[in-house]
Amino acid sequence: MAGGGRQPCRSGRRVAVRVSRCPRRDSRLPFADRFVYRIEVSQRCVSLSELSGRVGQRRRYLPATCALALLVAACGRSGQTLTELLPVQREIARLVSGSNVAVNVTNVRYLTIRIPDSPIRQLSPDEKAQKTLEIARVGYATYSLRATLERVDVVFPSTTGSYGSFTSTSRVGQGESFSYRSSQLVAGTGLESRRMPPPPAGITLYVVPIGEIPPKYIDDLSAYVFAPDSQCLSLFWLRLRLIVLPTMV
Amino acid sequence: MPLTILAPLAFDRVTYDGVRSQVVADELIGAARRRYASIVREPGSRLIGISPYDMYTQQIQRWAFTFSLRDEGNHVAVVSYARMDPAIFGNAPDDALLESRLRKMVIKNIGIMCYGRSASTNPHSVLYGNIGGTDELDVMTEEFDP
Numbered sequence: 001m002a003g004g005g006r007q008p009c010r011s012g013r014r015v016a017v018r019v020s021r022c023p024r025r026d027s028r029l030p031f032a033d034r035f036v037y038r039i040e041v042s043q044r045c046v047s048l049s050e051l052s053g054r055v056g057q058r059r060r061y062l063p064a065t066c067a068l069a070l071l072v073a074a075c076g077r078s079g080q081t082l083t084e085l086l087p088v089q090r091e092i093a094r095l096v097s098g099s100n101v102a103v104n105v106t107n108v109r110y111l112t113i114r115i116p117d118s119p120i121r122q123l124s125p126d127e128k129a130q131k132t133l134e135i136a137r138v139g140y141a142t143y144s145l146r147a148t149l150e151r152v153d154v155v156f157p158s159t160t161g162s163y164g165s166f167t168s169t170s171r172v173g174q175g176e177s178f179s180y181r182s183s184q185l186v187a188g189t190g191l192e193s194r195r196m197p198p199p200p201a202g203i204t205l206y207v208v209p210i211g212e213i214p215p216k217y218i219d220d221l222s223a224y225v226f227a228p229d230s231q232c233l234s235l236f237w238l239r240l241r242l243i244v245l246p247t248m249v
Numbered sequence: 250m251p252l253t254i255l256a257p258l259a260f261d262r263v264t265y266d267g268v269r270s271q272v273v274a275d276e277l278i279g280a281a282r283r284r285y286a287s288i289v290r291e292p293g294s295r296l297i298g299i300s301p302y303d304m305y306t307q308q309i310q311r312w313a314f315t316f317s318l319r320d321e322g323n324h325v326a327v328v329s330y331a332r333m334d335p336a337i338f339g340n341a342p343d344d345a346l347l348e349s350r351l352r353k354m355v356i357k358n359i360g361i362m363c364y365g366r367s368a369s370t371n372p373h374s375v376l377y378g379n380i381g382g383t384d385e386l387d388v389m390t391e392e393f394d395p
Contacts, residue, residue: 109340140387147383150340182335183346186387187373199250202293203363207355208255208281210300210327217330218254218299220348221355 084144088113091142092135096120103139109150113139116159121176132178140185152185154178250363258284258298272304274318277327282320289325295362296325297355303331316380317354319362326358333383350386360393371395 085103092113093101102114113135120131136152143149156176209218264276281298282289289296304327306315316333319326333350335343356375360366368378372388373395380386 109338144384146387148338148340150335150338150343181343181346182340182387183343183349186346186349187390188349199363200365204251204253204291204294205359205363206253206255206285206288206294206296208285208296208298209257210277210281210298211257211260211302213257213299213301216344217348217351221299221352222252222254 087144088139088142091138095135095138105143105149108145108148110153111139111143111149111151112153112155114155114157116157118156121156121158125175128175129178133180133184136178136180137185140180140182141187146182149182151182152180154180255285255288260302266305269305270303271314272300272302272329274304274306274315274327274329275308277304278318278320278325281327282325294324295359297358297362298325298327299351299355300327300329301331302329304329316386317358319358323362326362328354328358330354333386350383353386353389353391356391357389364393366393369393 085105088111089101089103092103092115093099096115096118098115098118100116100118102116103111104114105111115135120128123131132154136154139154140146140149140152154177155172157172158176207218207222258281261280264272264280266273277298277300281296285296288294303314304318305312306318308318309315314332315329317326317328328351330347330351331337333354334347335341353375357377360376361368366376369376370379371377371394372379372385373390374393375389375391376393377385377389380389
């Protein structure tokens with residue numbers, strides 16, 4: 001019998017490679033600093049010999065395992081996307097009280113939520129639209145890479161049958177597919193329902209465009225933020241003055 | 250609350266950092282203070298500049314950009330919407346989305362500068378303090394205490 005340290009050789013040492021990728025969510029950081037890769041080689045979890053069925057040939061598999069780990073790290077974006085999609089799937093499944101929910105992202109821009117054979121299809125058009133918007137909003141808010149999304153689609157396909165663990169989807173009927181732009185899904189507050197406390201007296205706010213800004217942005221901003229209809233300013237008289245001052249050269 | 254929209258402040262190259270190809274938010278605040286010195290001196294006046302230029306702050310240089318910066322007294326702030334534009338991700342232009350993000354950032358500054366509120370830890374509050382990008386802006390509502 002060999003010495004204690006070498007004893008496990010014949011039975012195969014247990015080697016596991018673990019790649020962890022810790023994203024830092026702060027997108028203000030440089031891209032290279034946003035992710036930390038950590039590759040740990042452990043000798044506890046899985047036996048290589050158990051995996052391969054060959055005893056004593058672990059050295060042959062270690063480089064391959066490390067290469068696989070590096071490949072996984074290199075393909076991190078796919079893995080990350082998958083990680084980001086799982087919470088969306090769970091949240092939507094919870095919302096619709098069903099587990100048959102599929103979520104995928106195409107070209108980083110289009111999030112598609114498929115709920116086959118959902119009872120939502122039986123709702124009236126108005127109720128269906130309302131529920132679908134709610135689903136899309138939850139999906140958008142839960143997907144942590146939402147800044148890249150341009151559109152969220154919610155689809156209620158009907159399925160024809162199952163073959164083992166595979167399900168074949170036959171068709172998506174008219175009125176069973178909904179599409180929303182990101183601007184329809186961001187959190188916001190209706191102008192009529194916004195609640196802001198009355199501002200302290202003696203405060204005067206000045207807004208100054210810096211550089212060339214489409215006048216529409218400033219107009220919409222002042223109309224929306226300081227609209228007399230909002231509860232905040234319905235209590236106060238809105239005074240809008242336009243002071244024309246020479247521009248700085 | 251009285252609101253006054255001032256005449257546009259022209260771009261000043263002194264505020265531009267050629268190395269980073271960005272405007273320095275701190276310099277922008279300084280330029281606005283100098284340009285509207287009499288207004289800034291008024292008691293109770295608050296000045297918010299809105300800029301289309303990508304900017305960063307010298308206070309935290311490792312940040313690639315900043316949406317907004319306020320001066321120490323919370324009397325002057327600048328807001329940039331350069332990185333709020335969906336087009337920077339290669340997406341189709343969406344003015345409604347851009348304006349929604351800009352509005353939230355301006356309301357946040359109003360909350361802090363005019364209402365004396367402090368930053369919030371609630372990601373749904375417009376006063377949310379840990380905004381790392383548009384991901385956070387899109388989850389924020391326009392309420393102080395949703």
